Amino acid sequence: MDEQWMIGQTSLSLGLHVGGPTARRGAPPVTKVLVAEDFMSSKKNREVEALEAELRRVGEENRRLSDMLRALVAKYADLQGKVSGMMAAANNHHQSSTTSEGGSSASATRKRARSDSLDKASRNPSPPLTAAGSSGRFGPDQAECTPVHADPSDLSLVVKDGYQWRKYGQKVTKDNPCPRAYFRCSFAPSCQVKKKVQRSAEDKAVLVATYDGDHNHAPPPKQQGPSGRKSGDAAAVRAPPAPVLVQQQRKQEASTAEQVADRKNLVEQMAATLTRDPGFKAALISTLSGRIPVA
């Protein structure tokens, strides 16, 4: 739906002004005038014409690359939509028996009981914890699995989802050589939402985030300033954030309409992240400028 918007964002936000032969054909560029004034010989004129020809050629190539990029973005968005749909279907199918997030179903009951007892016994006497913390606050139907596309070279297990998370543990699990990171919501003291983030064993470019519980507060306002390390998201500021695919597997009774809406959200968020990402833009400009010899 918003692919057109995304394409427009991508091409507009790149700031690529290499070439532009159509605009320069009518009015000669300043560089040409200067050259003509300084060097009137025919040899120089031939050089100028050669440069103009080169400029036109570069402009054509730039336009071709822009088209390619546009097609690529469109295909990527389409593909991601399909993948997320398939993953949602797979997760719905395996939700209660086999889980792709590293055997969390087996430990769900354990975790539920443990988090209650431990939180009550050892840690803080915060009221919401002790009062309602029991009776399946983190029920299995509240677990959300979020596959996140990430840079395999980026070792940080940070999923930038808008909330503030505090990392409290990391563990290497049996079925996955990549460590699993444990986060707790640090935005509201009373919020007991936790999440586990682990790279997929099959595809290390995919981060699998499993959410336990619901936030009892509104998402914090976006603040991406140089305010130092405040939370887990700070790490995502240090390194350019990876494209985030937010797939929510909320409840089993989630309708297909909701799934479609989720997919659209996926595309929108991914596109927005890509076009906003300065790292992506810089890399793209670098790649394009490497291919286009700018005089």
Add this chain to the structure above:
DNA sequence: CGTATTTGACCAGCGC
């Protein structure tokens, strides 16, 4: 100096 992250140790559930 305050806060977040790291990491080894510990605890409890589960399977055999």
Add this chain to the structure above:
DNA sequence: GCGCTGGTCAAATACG
């Protein structure tokens, strides 16, 4: 009952 495993704690460390 024992060992394995996942989840959590908390001291040490890093960072702004």
